[in-house]
Amino acid sequence: MKIFAIALLTLSLMLASPLSVPAEEKLQIITMNFPAFDFARQVAGERAEVTLLLPPGVDAHSFEPSPRDVIAMQEADLLIYNGGIGENWISGMLKSMGTDAPAAIAMMDQVDTVQEELVEGMEDVPHAHSHGDEDDHDDHDDHEHEEHGDHDDHDHDEHEEHGDHDDHDHDEHEEHGDHDHDHEERELDEHVWTTPNNAIKISRAILAKLSELDPAGRDSYQANFDRFEQELKALDQDFRALFAAAKRNTIVLGDRFPMRYFTNEYKLDYYAAFPGCAAETEPSARTIAFLMDTIRKEEIPVVFHIEFSNQKAANAIAAETGAKTLLLHSAHNVSSQEMADGITYLSIMRQNLNTLKEALY
Numbered sequence: 001m002k003i004f005a006i007a008l009l010t011l012s013l014m015l016a017s018p019l020s021v022p023a024e025e026k027l028q029i030i031t032m033n034f035p036a037f038d039f040a041r042q043v044a045g046e047r048a049e050v051t052l053l054l055p056p057g058v059d060a061h062s063f064e065p066s067p068r069d070v071i072a073m074q075e076a077d078l079l080i081y082n083g084g085i086g087e088n089w090i091s092g093m094l095k096s097m098g099t100d101a102p103a104a105i106a107m108m109d110q111v112d113t114v115q116e117e118l119v120e121g122m123e124d125v126p127h128a129h130s131h132g133d134e135d136d137h138d139d140h141d142d143h144e145h146e147e148h149g150d151h152d153d154h155d156h157d158e159h160e161e162h163g164d165h166d167d168h169d170h171d172e173h174e175e176h177g178d179h180d181h182d183h184e185e186r187e188l189d190e191h192v193w194t195t196p197n198n199a200i201k202i203s204r205a206i207l208a209k210l211s212e213l214d215p216a217g218r219d220s221y222q223a224n225f226d227r228f229e230q231e232l233k234a235l236d237q238d239f240r241a242l243f244a245a246a247k248r249n250t251i252v253l254g255d256r257f258p259m260r261y262f263t264n265e266y267k268l269d270y271y272a273a274f275p276g277c278a279a280e281t282e283p284s285a286r287t288i289a290f291l292m293d294t295i296r297k298e299e300i301p302v303v304f305h306i307e308f309s310n311q312k313a314a315n316a317i318a319a320e321t322g323a324k325t326l327l328l329h330s331a332h333n334v335s336s337q338e339m340a341d342g343i344t345y346l347s348i349m350r351q352n353l354n355t356l357k358e359a360l361y
Helices: 002-016 032-046 067-075 085-099 138-147 150-161 163-175 195-211 215-245 260-266 285-298 312-321 334-341 345-360
Strands: 027-031 048-052 079-080 104-107 252-257 269-275 302-305 323-325
Touching: 027 032, 027 067, 032 048, 032 079, 032 104, 032 334, 032 345, 067 085, 079 085, 085 104, 085 323, 104 195, 163 260, 163 269, 195 215, 215 345, 252 285, 252 312, 252 345, 269 285, 302 312, 302 345, 312 323, 323 345
Parallel strands: 027 048, 027 079, 079 104, 252 269, 252 302, 302 323
Antiparallel strands: none
16 A cells, blocks of 8 residues: 555654654644544643644545655654544554554544444445555554454444434334435444534543643643533534424435434434545436435425535535525535634534524524
8 A cells, every 4th residue: 555655664764763852842743634633732722733634625535645744643742543444554554663653542432433324315336535455454454453343332332322313213214214224334434523522532532642641731631621521512502402493303415424423413314415435426316306305395495515525416406496505514624714714623513503503494
């Protein structure tokens, strides 16, 4: 695999020419997507320098880090990555570094994961992971099974702990008998950060790791986390109040669907053109027609698109149905302008709160 080969090459260069870091410098945190970046800076505050490797405006599914990026990852005090199949190479890199590897957090390890879901009308297309064939790195797969081996248990635990979600799913199947939820084993849905409660879990893991790396800053990190946790809990309560008072319970995306954790958490029904990690492609006429019929039948006023989408499908659906197109932002990355404007995970989700109100009321 090209990226893994680069990682090994840069590792050998580092070992040949070790770099010393002055003790007084801030912790260096490297993050692989916007949620990781924002959670880290919220908890770390002024005691760390947090870097987002994913360039603004770039879809994470198509991002390939440069050799310089890989060196930055290897030299970091803390590396925060998502942990899905598209990042197997990171697990392999860390494993190959042994005791020289930076401290690392895989966000998917911090929460209960679910598989991607194929619902009625949705295109079943290849995934957009662009980091090489899985066959090229069996060792990465083995590492991932070790690192993420509790995901299967999580799925079972989730069924036990969150039985109301399962009940909701069964009710949805009875009420919408045409929902065809694919029971074949599918990839784990990687968009774990899309609920405030998962954001809290991930941020708590960051708190623990920073406190371990920088004991002198423990009180500062704890205070930052406490503030952020309260803001996330308030956001969660606002979402719950919104959905409790809503006149409808179904959203439609003429796009990929990266919000499964969100809809599971708040018991929303959804229809979409593609699963969350699908490769960019044009939906079929059948899918477009199905989504149009759903909007008409259920009198849904909004068809959503996600960030960095070409919006073609959503615009086509809107043109034929009279629905309004709005952005439902998964927060996986932001534009240069949004970054310059100081956007945060909280501000993105509060923007979603407002647009969902328009769709459901």
